[in-house]
Amino acid sequence: MHLLTIGAILGLFFVYLIRRPLQHLMVTAPRRSLEEAFVPAIQEDPFEQLTPREREVAELVQTGMKNLEISAKLNITETTLRVHLRRIYRKLGIQGRSNLRDFNAL
Structure with a gap:
């Protein structure tokens, strides 16, 4: 029983640790419109x-x-x-x- 409790606490702690970096990625990730996604990029030199x-x-x-x-x-x-x-x-x-x-x- 104690092992299950410790596992649950560690699981919550792990989720807390990765939540902040993931939120940062989701907030700062640039959003593209459908037009930008389907228009081919201009070829550069x-x-x-x-x-x-x-x-x-x-x-x-x-x-x-x-x-x-x-x-x-x-x-x-x-x-x-x-x-x-x-x-x-x-x-x-x-x-x-x-x-x-x-x-x-x-």
Whole structure:
């Protein structure tokens, strides 16, 4: 009997703990109209999501420059350049330098 009481108290305590975060989500969640839900989103230029430096790196890669050349031209280390490239690949949804070279949005 005591185990059942303790279980019920713990259950109520758990509900109390998760209620506040769930209320916050429900109150702050943006509501969309039916029109917004069914109208397809306008296609944006994928390069708009890149920072100016990432755009600069992408343009230099597309011209065929190697990492060492790009890092010397931009006065950054090759490690920093590799970080920029990884972020570019992730944001554009591509894998590797050859795909970036072939990416024709620039």
